Amino acid sequence: HYSFWFAQPKNYSEGLQEDKKIRNCIKNYIQKNRKKSSNRKIESDSSSEVITHIEIQKEIDTIHVIIHIGFPNLLKKKGAIEELEKDIQKEVNSVNQRLNIAIEKVKEPYRQPNILAEYIAFQLKNRVSFRKAMKKAIELTKKADIKGVKIKIAGRLGGKEIARAECIKKGRLPLQTIRAKIDYCCYPIRTIY
Numbered sequence: 621h622y623s624f625w626f627a628q629p630k631n632y633s634e635g636l637q638e639d640k641k642i643r644n645c646i647k648n649y650i651q652k653n654r655k656k657s658s659n660r661k662i663e664s665d666s667s668s669e670v671i672t673h674i675e676i677q678k679e680i681d682t683i684h685v686i687i688h689i690g691f692p693n694l695l696k697k698k699g700a701i702e703e704l705e706k707d708i709q710k711e712v713n714s715v716n717q718r719l720n721i722a723i724e725k726v727k728e729p730y731r732q733p734n735i736l737a738e739y740i741a742f743q744l745k746n747r748v749s750f751r752k753a754m755k756k757a758i759e760l761t762k763k764a765d766i767k768g769v770k771i772k773i774a775g776r777l778g779g780k781e782i783a784r785a786e787c788i789k790k791g792r793l794p795l796q797t798i799r800a801k802i803d804y805c806c807y808p809i810r811t812i813y
């Protein structure tokens with residue numbers, strides 16, 4: 621986790637639980653707003669709000685929360701950050717600490733595995749062919765200048781009775797090399813099958 625703070629051993633578990641509450645609150649807020657916007661058909665972007673990671677920096681009197689996000693569409697709306705701050709203040713119950721929320725856009729969003737995974741999941745939910753979705757995701761990684769990618773989809777692919785796994789590799793993926801920077805993401809999705 622991306623947490624930057626120090627606590628005495630007896631207070632450490634409380635700080636960790638507070639971090640978990642903050643992260644869950646942010647994810648729930650974004651998911652709730654995404655459902656509202658999809659109901660109103662405002663945005664049809666395939667990966668409208670994908671959080672890559674949430675950084676929490678705690679000082680004596682302030683908590684800095686930096687949300688690293690792929691495509692910050694919902695959180696740019698007027699009053700969205702203030703509403704999110706109120707939700708987190710209620711959840712955490714920190715009276716003597718101020719809360720600062722900042723949003724940082726990820727420079728190359730398709731380099732992040734969780735953005736790609738959510739893109740593929742969204743395609744599968746919209747009943748796009750799984751092979752087409754995998755190939756399109758690999759195309760997006762080529763634009764992001766990635767050396768190698770491996771995508772594996774498992775389950776009842778194409779509505780078949782027996783579950784199976786399909787895998788596509790492109791480029792170099794040195795799993796035995798310790799120095800190689802390899803990111804990983806697992807993303808479950810419920811389809812109509």
